[in-house]
Amino acid sequence: MTTARDTYLDLLKELVAIPSVSAKREHLPEAAKRIAQALTELGGETTVDDSYFAPLVISQFKSHKADAKTLIIYNHYDVQPAEPFDLWDSDPWTLTERNGHLYGRGVDDDKGNLTARLTALAEYLDEHDRQLPVNILFVIEGSEETASQHLDDYFKKHPEIQGDLIIWESESKDQNDRPIISGGNKGIVTFNLKSKTAGIDLHSSLAAVVNSAAWRLSQALASFFDQDGHILVPHFYDQVRKPNQREKALIAALPETKNDFIKKNQIEAPLLADKRGTDWKQALYFEPTLNIEGITTGYQGAGVKTVLPAEATAKVEARLVPGMDPDDTLKAISDHLAAKGFQDIQVEKTLGQAGYRSDMTDPEIKRVIRLSQESSGKEPIVMPSSAGTGPMNYAFEATHAPIVALGIGYPGTLDHAPNENIHLKDYDENVRFVKAILESYQ
Incomplete structure (x- = not known):
């Protein structure tokens, strides 16, 4: 049967x-x-x-x-x-x-x-x-x-x-x-960043006078964070809805320890929460993120190719906590790039939800x-x-x-x-x- x-x-x-x-x-x-x-x-x-x-x-x-x-x-x-x-x-x-x-x-x-x-x-x-x-x-x-x-x-x-x-x-x-x-x-907004500094890839000897797209994009990405991983984008945290005491207590009561978390995820770098002096559980569940999913630029083949890349792209995401609007968050990121002198970096939204x-x-x-x-x-x-x-x-x-x-x-x-x-x-x-x-x- x-x-x-x-x-x-x-x-x-x-x-x-x-x-x-x-x-x-x-x-x-x-x-x-x-x-x-x-x-x-x-x-x-x-x-x-x-x-x-x-x-x-x-x-x-x-x-x-x-x-x-x-x-x-x-x-x-x-x-x-x-x-x-x-x-x-x-x-x-x-x-x-x-x-x-x-x-x-x-x-x-x-x-x-x-x-x-x-x-x-x-x-x-x-x-x-x-x-x-x-x-x-x-x-x-x-x-x-x-x-x-x-x-x-x-x-x-x-x-x-x-x-x-x-x-x-x-x-x-x-x-x-x-x-x-x-x-x-959490919600999310994903987007692509693109830098273009020349019409073609150039000989790397020109790096004395020409900024490569790879460096340009790397500098833009680096402007998002301080050394402890705190997000420096103005107004990024403005809409964050703080957890109430019961929500904090529920997360604090989770049985997983920091060592369990590190072992499970095979983490080798110091936790950002430790560098910032914050609780790792509260950060994991209640804080927004800004993450680089991947970067594509230049020569990736075997051996050496002395090239100055003309284009560089990055796939980036922000995980959003309740209260944060995907479009408002992306606008804050775009405004930040412009204020830091990266008006040439193209920003393209791909996905978003609260x-x-x-x-x-x-x-x-x-x-x-x-x-x-x-x-x-x-x-x-x-x-x-x-x-x-x-x-x-x-x-x-x-x-x-x-x-x-x-x-x-x-x-x-x-x-x-x-x-x-x-x-x-x-x-x-x-x-x-x-x-x-x-x-x-x-």
């Missing part, structure tokens, strides 16, 4: 095989169509809106209760690129089981989280004569890995997306197997926290925000519902990296947890 678990692990295998990489805009309609088919087969009233390059899947499961609350379940079907392929121990586009783990691109982020939730819903429906005590509204997008482009437009097109609580895409366990419940994430933090004392979130402890037998770690980025603010602005994230990951999941994986036991535990959430509304 085929179980719901078998059905949706087979679906996960199908979804992992679809290389739905939003950065390349590949295979997104294919993934959306397959997910919509699965939701419809489960009994959902399903719509696929393909107004933009990444279709949005909406599927509603109605309760038999007239006064039922509504849970919005948010997931995404796009994934990060799988390169470099040679660092994978198995094909990233083939779901592979080894030693109690499942491997494949998207197995945690985020296709496995989606199929775990579908498993929980299917099992609940089977066990309760297809009767739900709560309305469920799936909202599944295809551009989360590229700053959720057009998700705000989709929300505007679909004002019917309303609910009492949003169950967010994913979370994990900590190194002590305690579940993590979080309620926020950050968000839930009130972790909201009754609906407290329900989830309580059920997490009852389901796992362990007190969950509660975080008002993660250090990463996501489109929670779009969802909150559209619905004004509290948001809480929970998921199937663990510290060795390797999201976005080669050999992304999950523990099958964590997957099964998450299915039971989501079922407990549904049952709590009876």
